[in-house]
Amino acid sequence: MADVTEFTAENVEKAVNNFYCNTEVHQEVHRWLTAAQVSPAAWSFCWELLQPGKGVQVQYFGASCLHMKISRYWQEVPEGQTETLRTRLLQQIATSATGPKLILTRLCVALSALAIQLLPEEWPNCVDELIIMFQNDASSLSSTQRCSVLLEVFTVFPEEFFSLSMSNDKRAGVRQELNKSINKILALLSNLISPNSPNEVYEQALKCFGSWVDFGIPMNEAEQIIVQVFQSLNSEHLFDAAVDTLVKVFTQPDAHKYPLTIQKLLPLVLQLQGMLVDAVDKHNMDVCQGLTQIVISVAESHPRLILETVCGDNENRKSDAQKLVGLVLECCSVPGHYPVDEQCSSMTFTFWYILQDTLQDFPVEKYHMLLPIFQPVYLGLIENLLVKVQYPPEEIYTMWTAEEKEQFRCYRQDIGDTMMYAYSILREPLLGYLCNALSTLVRAEKEISVTWELVEAIFFLFASVAESVDIEESIYIPTVLDLLQKIPYSNIKFISTALHMLGSFGEWMSYHPQSLQVAIPLLLQGVANTEAAQAATMALKDITLENLDHIRPFVPQILRACQAALARGHLKSRENVRIMSCIGHALSVMPYGDILEMLDPVLTPQISELEQLTKEPPSGVVKNSILLKLNMMSWLFGSLDTDRDRKGEKLNKEGPKPVFVILQKVAPILQSIVAVWITDTSVIEAVCDMLKRSLQTLMDDFTPLSKDVAQLLIQMYQTVPHIAILDLTKQLILVFHTDCEFQESAKALIQAVCAKTQTLFQREMTAIQSHTDIVESFMLVLAQVIKKSKSAFFDSGTDIPTLFQAGIVGLSLPENHTVKASSIFLCELISNVDVPVVRDIVHAHVHVLLDRIMRAMGGESPRQVMEHISDVLFILCKHYTDLVRLWSQDVVDKEGYPSIRCTRDDKDRFMKSVLKERVSKSKVRQLVKEFSLLCRGLLGTEYGAQMTELVI
């Protein structure tokens, strides 16, 4: 139907009905209707569609058309016709005022758009005229209806002002005109925001005021109306509209310019306390939330004013400001559990952060004056948070949905963060408070039953501030650790939090090593427990790592517990891996001989299990077990770093390092694993990861294994290329490139890796496109090898011309990192002008490289990669100037190349400028950037200029 049918009211009406009834032709009808809306015919058919007899959807389409035409196709209105249009629209509004609300709203939006189009010259006093027009209207509408329409028009006025696109001059002119009318609007609203108004007018007037606040009303001029808005909070019907309006008032960006007005209004905010108490009593959470929103909007937007007022001399205002902070605390203390019973407390958290942040920004003398005033507030806050952070009783918590539990978890995290901010104000007294609360509970435990939820909450809060606590602190934390042993542990959440808290004090413990005597046995008990193992292994890992200097006396017991846990087999995969990490940390402080002796009972069963697994027929279960064992070894190798600096201790470093000894033992098993699982990328990745970690720990001590590993890498890569293999290849060559004995292995490795990767490039382009990660890693390996071991690269017998071509293909790929890696490789390669083979290739193929660079700039590659492309061009011009100059003539002469948007002159200028620049890489980058923008039709556009520079 679409292309042939005329845009008449009748056809449009049919199409609209069709659109809503027939989903099959939805897309097609939508296109047709859009075309109809854009067509000039819309100016006439829209009125017909608006006839009262038409369906609501048809009328709505008519009203939308009218708005769209006025806002976006204003230039189509013939000169002298604006008056007719305005009169007709006003008549239509009068007609539609008694019809459906959504049609009326659309028409009011259209009228606002019309008024803005006519401002400032053609309809300068539109606000005045509209008020008079609607007040004296002789139509059949009632005064309430007329009032509602007028308010609707004025409500959408500021919204239209912000959404219509117009020039800056026009916008400034319209704003100026509207500013002149603000007093009239305020006078009108002041009359209508009154209990004498009908409810709907009252509510509409509140919304209208909010809309003008967004436009920007000087707060002092609106003081009276704001008072009226506060009064309307008492009406249940108007409450929500009043809350929204007040929030807008206090959060509008210019509000800070009216401190006196805010101070004057503060008593009204404080009066909300009575309402809040009442709402809490009646469990009316909607009202609580609304009131909290208002209180927070004042407090959060004006923290500086609050603090300045408290510093000031006016006692009443001082007291008001303090009361406001107290009111925020009350909002934070609304009873019940978040998020099920209440959602007010979380709204206050940002304020506590902002308040302490602003306070710390104050000059020192004021800060010290204010601190004693606000410390009790923060103390009150933590008292309250101690209640809020508690889990609800188990029977209630189990009834919560997963979403509610997740919200509660996040809420507890927020409380943890708020505690950290409170700590910056309260410091040690905060610890004192928590410590006292804990001691009281432990004492009371003997007489009354204390719920675990409360003690858990204290531990959680301790953990939240652990990282901020002064490492010198020696009063409260030792007390907590002491009390920790006297508490009966009954619930797994409780145990986990206690263990988590211990872990969070890891760093502090390294300055108070005696505390390890308490911590380690508790953690080891946790390791033995299936449910507690997750928290226990995490904490043990943190503590062993942080306390390497003091861990030695505990090594036997740690090892015994870990060994038992591994043997029992109750741990999950990640826990097994963490246990190995703990073992590694603990043993790394022992003499070599002891390490192997102590490790043997732990490791032998693991190694024999791994060996056994290699003999079993491959299956998902076997694979997962192999991956777990390999991972465990990896983490052991990573943590068993015997080279770490240890203060004043002379180590017995006789014999090979333990990791080496173990690796030797495991090597044949690795060979068997690779033989069976060579095509499985996750197993190959795990093998490479393990070797990489051991290489990082052993460094030079890895030498005896280097050749075998190189051989293994060749074997693996030839079967399935993988980035983990390339990564290890790079590491191995970087560490051993100076070792003469490794030279031959290095060459063989490079040769094999290059030969295999080149087969990828010889296949169709999709093969490369689906393996860009390999291309990236491969290019980086090559670049590194050329940089560190030029001879190994050029003497390895690899096919350099093919690699050069591969680099060019790499440049054409869309991924930023791949292009970057390829350009790094090409720059490294072509910089070696003294190597004959390099010189020959560049001479023979420079046109191919140049063509790639030109096409990339012309638009074939994303703009983000232009810097990398530019770097290749820079190096090329620097080392092969004459060659590039020769070929550049071809570039200039070829019409429409690399883009139809650049002329011969543009290209000529660009090539000359680039060839001239030999020193500054950044200048060439700039030239390339501009030329590329030109080729893409973006030069000089705001969009083109907004492109972000890459920081990666």
Next chain:
Amino acid sequence: MSSYQLYRNTTLGHTLQESLDDLIQVGQITPQLALKVLLQFDKSINQALASRVKTRVSFKGKLNTYRFCDNVWTFVLNTAEFKEVQEIARVDKVKIVACDGKGADK
């Protein structure tokens, strides 16, 4: 209303800009429209990251450099440790660029 533009420098931002560039080149949209889309992206991603992200990461490290310029904090940390609930990631050097999330809509 303006939002921070730093998220343009993400995979999502880059991909969007590439698509917009392509559309401009084939004449399907104008650079003005592309700019509007980009500004909407800034707004939406700022909003989404502020309100929909629940994951938390804590980190510590040795502060090498810091600066606060044009309302943008920049920190360079050495030997930084990033900790998610389960795991730790270590890096030798990391640069953190941070803006006030609440300032985005002012």
